[in-house]
Amino acid sequence: MDWMETLVVVVHVVIGVALVGLILIQQGKGADAGAAFGGGGASQTVFGSQGSGSFLTRVTAMLAVVFFVTSFSLAVFAKQRAEVAGEAGIPVVKESRQAPADEAGAAKSEAEKGESDLPDLE
Numbered sequence: 001m002d003w004m005e006t007l008v009v010v011v012h013v014v015i016g017v018a019l020v021g022l023i024l025i026q027q028g029k030g031a032d033a034g035a036a037f038g039g040g041g042a043s044q045t046v047f048g049s050q051g052s053g054s055f056l057t058r059v060t061a062m063l064a065v066v067f068f069v070t071s072f073s074l075a076v077f078a079k080q081r082a083e084v085a086g087e088a089g090i091p092v093v094k095e096s097r098q099a100p101a102d103e104a105g106a107a108k109s110e111a112e113k114g115e116s117d118l119p120d121l122e
Contacts, residue, residue, distance in 0.1 A: 005077045012070040015063055022060045 005074075008070050008073050008077070012067065012074060015067045015070065019060065019063050019067060022056060022063065026056050026060070
């Protein structure tokens, strides 16, 4: 199962870098306003004037789905590792019920001492 987790981590990182690159390549919604006012160069793009938007958007959406699937599978792997580590026989420290009662009794006796040491203001 270890090689599978390594493969998912590698795919996750590669998809993450590809997503960042694709998002940076895409033009924002405000880029169309420049073309409307005579900004030339839209016809010289690789995908045509409107062709790149839908293609890059679809590729980005598919990569985002793969990224979420790899994120979910990495969470499942981490949960399985935590369960295995919990079953490894690591001793668990249990709290004793007597210690808090002793602390409360000590605090009470200190408060009683403090009351007796106070001078009367009458």
